Amino acid sequence: MEYNFERFEDKPRAMTGKEPHVSIFSYGKIYLNRRAIELLGDPDAVALMYDKRQSVIGVQSVPPSRHYAFHLNKKDKRSLGSTIAATSFFNHYSICPEGTLAFRNPTLNENGILILDLNEVDSVSKKK
Numbered sequence: 001m002e003y004n005f006e007r008f009e010d011k012p013r014a015m016t017g018k019e020p021h022v023s024i025f026s027y028g029k030i031y032l033n034r035r036a037i038e039l040l041g042d043p044d045a046v047a048l049m050y051d052k053r054q055s056v057i058g059v060q061s062v063p064p065s066r067h068y069a070f071h072l073n074k075k076d077k078r079s080l081g082s083t084i085a086a087t088s089f090f091n092h093y094s095i096c097p098e099g100t101l102a103f104r105n106p107t108l109n110e111n112g113i114l115i116l117d118l119n120e121v122d123s124v125s126k127k128k
Contacts (some may be wrong), residue, residue: 020117021081022059023124025096028087030059032114034080037072039108045069048086049113050093057095057116059084079116099125 020036030048032040040046040061047068049058062069070089072082090096101121108114 017050020106020114021102023100023102024057024086024090024095024097024116024121025100028085029054030057030086032059032072032082032084032110032111036106036114037082040114041112043072048084048089050089050095052093055118056110057118059114059116060112097121099123 010053017037019030020039021033022036023031025031037043039061043060043061045064045066047058047060047062047066048070049060050056051058066073070084070086072084074082094120100123102124103116104120104122106114106116
């Protein structure tokens with residue numbers, strides 16, 4: 001039997017916990033690992049922003065008293081990461097991820113905004 005294999009030329013992604021990791025879930029949550037939270041200055045709350053033209057989410061540290069503040073919630077007792085309940089944000093901007101998506105390169109820009117590019121994601125949903 002003849003096969004037409006295509007070599008996967010990218011390297012496996014190693015998660016050491018030293019780099020920021022951010023995922024979004026189809027049910028309206030955003031997960032940030034400890035390193036991503038540290039990049040933002042270890043806030044209790046963040047503002048969520050969206051650039052429609054470029055399909056980029058921005059996350060910025062804000063005081064929890066702001067009316068637009070989204071509070072960070074510990075994922076669970078074992079995790080150092082936190083989640084953001086962002087269903088209203090996803091619905092408002094019609095962000096509809098199919099399954100769980102991990103951002104390839106979440107980076108902090110010069111204005112202190114964590115840049116999450118929806119064009120640069122990997123599906124990390126578990127296969128059934």
